[in-house]
Each structure stands twice: as C-alpha cells, then as structure tokens.
Amino acid sequence: MEEEKKPFYRYCMVPMCPNNIKSTPDKVFFAVPRDPNIRKQWCEVMRREYNVSSISRLHCCEDHFNIKEDTVNYIKYKLMKEQGEKVKLFLNKGVMPHKFQCQKRNAPGPQERMYDSKKKRLSLINESFSEPEVNSENVLERETSQTSYCDAGPSTSYIQGCENDPVRPSTSVMDLSVIEPSTSHVEVSTNTENFLSDKCVQINMRPNFRSKSVQVNLTTKKTNVALSPVPLPSQNIGTSPIKPATAAVKRNLFPTKSDTTSISSISSQISHDYEPCSSSDLSYCVQDESADSDDEKHFKNVMRSSMLSAIDREPKMLLGLHKQSYHLIKLLSENIPLPTVDILITLKKLKLNESFGILALHFGYSQSTISRIFNKSLPLIASKMKDLIVWPTPTEVYKNLPISFRARYSNVISIIDCFEIQIEKPSDPVHQSLTWSQYKKCNTLKYLISCTPDGLINFISDGYGGRATDVMIVQDCGYLDCLPPKKAVMADRGFKDLSHLLGARDCTLVRPPSVSQSNPSTKDEVKQSKRIAALRIHVECVINRLREFHMLLPHACVDYNLIPVIDDAITLACGLVNIQDVLIKK
Incomplete structure (x- = not known):
C-alpha cells in the first residue's frame, strides 16, 4: 500500500489572522493564485507587503470570504460534507478577500471645519430663543408674561425685543378682544408666575480682545559644567610583521664599571622624578607619602612587611622563582640601580598579572607609582636576564x-x-x-x-x-x-x-x-x-x-x-x- 502523504501545513497569510490548520482544522483554506499580478492585488487588499515568491504555496482562510456567494460549488460541498465525503471548494473568478475583522480598519474621519462648527453653534442659540407656533389658547399666557416683564421695568434693549418679537403672531390682538379686560387683569395679577417657562441656553461667552505679538528676551542664569575630564594624550601602539634590523648587543650578567655607568644614566633619564631610598630597609620614597596620615603610613608599612614575608616563604608561587634561585634577587639589585622592592614588584606583576591597584595595596604605594616602577624596572631586569638565553655549541x-x-x-x-x-x-x-x-x-x-x-x-x-x-x-x-x-x-x-x-x-x-x-x-x-x-x-x-x-x-x-x-x-x-x-x- 502506498504511504499516505503528510498534510501540508496551512496558515492564513492575512496579517493578524491567527487561523492555521492546527488551531482551526475545520476551516477551509483557499490557495492563493500564483499569478504575480493577482498575488500583488491580494497583498494590497489584505495590507501585506508584496515580498512573497510567485511559486510559494500560500493560503487564505474562509473568514475573509462570503463562502455562499464567492464559491462555485458551495451547495455540492455542503451536501457532500454532510455525507462525510471531501470536496474541494473553488472560488469564483476574480474574487478577492474582502472581510478583515481581524484587522482594525478605522479610517480617521474628516476634521470639522471652523465655519461649520460656528454656524451650528449660532443655529442652536437662535433655536433656543425662538418658540414654535402657538394656538389661541396659549396667546394669553404669552402676552401676559411679556406685559409683566415690560411693566417690571426691564432694560430698553429687552423692551425693544418684546415689541419687535418676530415670533408673535398677528392675530393675538383679535384673540384678546374676546376676553374681558377685568378678567384678564385679574389673571395677570394673580397667576403671572404660573405662565412663566424656563429655558436653559448654554453660551460660551468670550471677551473681546486684540492679540499683539511682543518680542521678549528672557535671560536665565547659566553655569558652566564640565561634562568630561580633560583628555590625556594617548598613543595607539601596534605591531608589524616587518621590523627594522637592530644590532645585537650582548650584555653580561655581571657588568663592568662602564656598563654600570650606562645603565645608571638610563635609569636617571627614565625616572627623573622618582628617587629610591636605600635598598637595605626596602622602603620607597613616594611623592605623595608626605600627605598620608600616621594611620595610613602604619597600614602601608604593615602591608609591605607582610607581603615581603610572604614572598620569602613562597617565592615560586608569588614570583615564579625557586628558593634555590632566590639569590638572583640580590645579584640583580647589586648590578642594577634598583631597590630590591622594585624587582619584587616587577616579578610579582609578571607572575600573577595583578592589577596595579592590587600591587599598590600590597606594597603600600600609590597606583601611579607602581606603574612607573614596573615600566622602568622591566627593561633593566630583562637586559640582564637576556644573557641567560644562550645558544650552546x-x-x-x-x-x-x-x-x-x-x-x-x-x-x-x-x-x-x-x-x-x-x-x-x-x-x-x-x-x-x-x-x-x-x-x-x-x-x-x-x-x-x-x-x-x-x-x-x-x-x-x-x-x-x-x-x-x-x-x-x-x-x-x-x-x-x-x-x-x-x-x-x-x-x-x-x-x-x-x-x-x-x-x-x-x-x-x-x-x-x-x-x-x-x-x-x-x-x-x-x-x-x-x-x-x-x-x-x-x-x-x-x-x-x-x-x-x-x-x-x-x-x-x-x-x-x-x-x-x-x-x-x-x-x-x-x-x-x-x-x-x-x-x-x-
């Protein structure tokens, strides 16, 4: 028997439509035509960028169509589906998706013009002041109410409004002749309040004023703030595979007097602002040491002495030097114008690669002093240790x-x-x-x-x-x-x-x-x-x-x-x- 093919995974290509063959297996998915022009039209209708291939298999679910009207064989599909048979639905020619409930398509309405809004507001005001046509039964109420207001002494503008009211009908005098004067006078004097009617009108009153443009120069207090430190001069250093030839100079581990003189001159040039004390007490004169308090000096001396004691006990771990070779430190200090502590700092930096801050804490110096010691001592020590790299016969x-x-x-x-x-x-x-x-x-x-x-x-x-x-x-x-x-x-x-x-x-x-x-x-x-x-x-x-x-x-x-x-x-x-x-x- 032939193996059944696995169903192709279908999903709706309409943006923001969550339907697919797994979440909605009962829905019908229509294949998108492979004509590039038709596909472009479909993408424009469903608000999708036209970045699809013409040979890719794409589908659109039934939620975006009216199946009864947009399909050819809907009745056949309905009958065969009730009997449990599968029938494929076909769309009419030229039909495109037109239902997009999954997308928000609220187009912004046109803004109301200022003239129209003002006209509507004025019409509402005029409408509130105007009254509908009155019959003969309500004429007396209107006339008596107006007469009472006019007798009460209103302003001239209001009296003119009462006399020239355009809403008053012309037949009101004829109607008043039917009523007796005494009766009308009694009704006016006694029941005036009963014939009054209140109307609420909302008006946005704005005072009349003129706009004038005035140019003003506002001055504010300003302070200069430094946002970044002063940039220090730096230099990018790179290495090149091609280097100029240098003359090989052989140096002895135990130099003569002339060698000692040359090395001391180099040392004086490198550290002109750094003068070591005697190497016997393993102390170093730092420029900023005078500013330290007595407690800080005591702390630095304790740290330095404890570190020197640790180096004496474990030179291999801290310096990379065996105990039987520890006498090399003394030989170097005697043949190089450097204190012993400078040699120890250099070897400890090489062995453990600690930061200059940690070395400054261990030896009781400042971080800048440790950096100067290392940069000055390393070339001098290496010039002596280079003689240990020999080519035997x-x-x-x-x-x-x-x-x-x-x-x-x-x-x-x-x-x-x-x-x-x-x-x-x-x-x-x-x-x-x-x-x-x-x-x-x-x-x-x-x-x-x-x-x-x-x-x-x-x-x-x-x-x-x-x-x-x-x-x-x-x-x-x-x-x-x-x-x-x-x-x-x-x-x-x-x-x-x-x-x-x-x-x-x-x-x-x-x-x-x-x-x-x-x-x-x-x-x-x-x-x-x-x-x-x-x-x-x-x-x-x-x-x-x-x-x-x-x-x-x-x-x-x-x-x-x-x-x-x-x-x-x-x-x-x-x-x-x-x-x-x-x-x-x-």
Whole structure:
C-alpha cells in the first residue's frame, strides 16, 4: 500500500489572522493564485507587503470570504460534507478577500471645519430663543408674561425685543378682544408666575480682545559644567610583521664599571622624578607619602612587611622563582640601580598579572607609582636576564642530548614553535589588521621560540602581529643566522615551507609527513608522525612553563599601554625558565 502523504501545513497569510490548520482544522483554506499580478492585488487588499515568491504555496482562510456567494460549488460541498465525503471548494473568478475583522480598519474621519462648527453653534442659540407656533389658547399666557416683564421695568434693549418679537403672531390682538379686560387683569395679577417657562441656553461667552505679538528676551542664569575630564594624550601602539634590523648587543650578567655607568644614566633619564631610598630597609620614597596620615603610613608599612614575608616563604608561587634561585634577587639589585622592592614588584606583576591597584595595596604605594616602577624596572631586569638565553655549541648540545633523540635524530640542534598572547584591540584599523590572528580569533602578539632537545631556551624572537605566518617570522627574526651548518631543525607541519630556507643554510627540516584526504598515510608515515610528535613535545613543555607566568597566558589580554614592554617580559620569563629545574631528564 502506498504511504499516505503528510498534510501540508496551512496558515492564513492575512496579517493578524491567527487561523492555521492546527488551531482551526475545520476551516477551509483557499490557495492563493500564483499569478504575480493577482498575488500583488491580494497583498494590497489584505495590507501585506508584496515580498512573497510567485511559486510559494500560500493560503487564505474562509473568514475573509462570503463562502455562499464567492464559491462555485458551495451547495455540492455542503451536501457532500454532510455525507462525510471531501470536496474541494473553488472560488469564483476574480474574487478577492474582502472581510478583515481581524484587522482594525478605522479610517480617521474628516476634521470639522471652523465655519461649520460656528454656524451650528449660532443655529442652536437662535433655536433656543425662538418658540414654535402657538394656538389661541396659549396667546394669553404669552402676552401676559411679556406685559409683566415690560411693566417690571426691564432694560430698553429687552423692551425693544418684546415689541419687535418676530415670533408673535398677528392675530393675538383679535384673540384678546374676546376676553374681558377685568378678567384678564385679574389673571395677570394673580397667576403671572404660573405662565412663566424656563429655558436653559448654554453660551460660551468670550471677551473681546486684540492679540499683539511682543518680542521678549528672557535671560536665565547659566553655569558652566564640565561634562568630561580633560583628555590625556594617548598613543595607539601596534605591531608589524616587518621590523627594522637592530644590532645585537650582548650584555653580561655581571657588568663592568662602564656598563654600570650606562645603565645608571638610563635609569636617571627614565625616572627623573622618582628617587629610591636605600635598598637595605626596602622602603620607597613616594611623592605623595608626605600627605598620608600616621594611620595610613602604619597600614602601608604593615602591608609591605607582610607581603615581603610572604614572598620569602613562597617565592615560586608569588614570583615564579625557586628558593634555590632566590639569590638572583640580590645579584640583580647589586648590578642594577634598583631597590630590591622594585624587582619584587616587577616579578610579582609578571607572575600573577595583578592589577596595579592590587600591587599598590600590597606594597603600600600609590597606583601611579607602581606603574612607573614596573615600566622602568622591566627593561633593566630583562637586559640582564637576556644573557641567560644562550645558544650552546653543537658539542654541548650533543653531550646533553636525551636518549630518545640519539637513535634517529642525533643531529637535531633546535626545536622551534610559535605561541601567541592576546592583546587589547587597537583603535587603529591598520594595527587591528596586523595583529588579528585567524587561529586565535582575536588580536595577538606572536613569538618564535627555540629550545635544545633537552629543553633549554636558546632563542626567542621579538613580538610580531598575529597575522604574520610562522615562516615569515623565522625568515625575519634572525633565527637562521644562529644555525650551524649540517644540522637539523625539528618543527610542526605548519613550517612545511621552511625547507628551502634551511636548505640555503645547509640544514634540514624534520617534521611530520603531510596529511591529505585524497592520499591516506601509510603505516610508516603514521609511525614517523607519532615518533616526531613524541619528541617535539619538549618545546610544548617549555611553552607551558612560560604560560605559568599569568601575564603570558594565551588570553591574558595585555593592555595596549604595556605592549612596548611585553618583549622584555618574554625575555625575563625565558631567563627565569632557564634557571629552573631540568626539563628533560636523561
């Protein structure tokens, strides 16, 4: 047996009509003709925009038609429906929906003209003063009432109105002659009040006046209110994948006297309004400290001392520095003209990425002072920690080569990869485009990192916009100049276009085989991919150590004001990672 087709869902296309095949299954739905002109006429009648297709199936319910008159076979439909059979109703030719009770079609009436309204008002007033024709029986009542009013001494205007009343009939005198004078006089004197009639007339009396236009200058008190603060000068900072070449300057961790002099001169230029106290008592002279009360000074000293005690107990958690490496703080303070507390503030900001307000509360300084300390101290500390990022000789790399590399990849001298850090969206559209990362779906800075097979960071590039490709960064950052000849570099599949650049340096690229849907991988290629992925995980572990510094998390969203010093933060973090425990044990 053939399967029964599911009934097509019908609904009435008239706006504001709620009828459909589910809510009103007993109603008849007429199909709308598919002729575009007829459909347009139907839409105009039912107040619907003509945005329907000529091939779509549309219906209109029976509520908008007179079924008895608008259909051809209504009688047949009625008889067959009583017998339980289905018959389709057909509309007469040219019939369109004409009943729209579901819509409010109250057209606004025409406004009444001022002349017409005034004329109606005057006619009502005249009608109220006028009286209908009186018969002979009511003449006496009218005349006696008028006579009483005239005798009572009314105003002249009213007497004239009584004499010249247009409503008085001419036969009233003849009728009065029939009645005796004495009788009429008695009736007038005794029953005057009984013949009076009251009429209510509503009149809108308006005093006569003349309109004159007068120009007046109204003065009000005005005060100047500042609605927005004074705008501070700001600068949009963006990164570009193309950077000018800079001369590499090697700095020693323990500088000579000439190095110390140059660094001190830089420090004096950067912080001309900021003079630190002696580093022995770990105190800092702030410009606004003189305005603090004794209670505030005591509170700041307590907070600073408690934070320094916490750092002494947990340097790894608060600074990212192990206890066995804590002597590095003393070495840095001796070789850099910075107080120890400035170095601690910089490392704590790098490790926990706390706001300057929280750091100001912990160390007892103002927020602006903490910001100046961080921006001044970070480049100085990074210039010293950069010497911990060294490129060992091939002999040293081979001595520390892990066992997993010695069988097949003993000539690998470097493992490279790229990582990204999210930044705030720049306001400049060009910088937005340069920093947009299609992989992270946000604005990022991109860095190339290289490590030896045992996990020592031997190269870190400057920051590039997230739009830059991996091969472009390798070609521009100076990494190829550090490679010795006849060595191998291990990388991911994303560096497949790096082979010709390494071939020009007499080096080879070790990466997993390419994968495509048309050509499935062989068993050997799958094994090779797993083998290389297991060895390339070393650089991923190094990147994870860098991510322990919360300022370098993937979605840290670095403030655009800190973008100029983010390269120094990366350098400082790489130096701290290199003095940690061994990443890969033999």
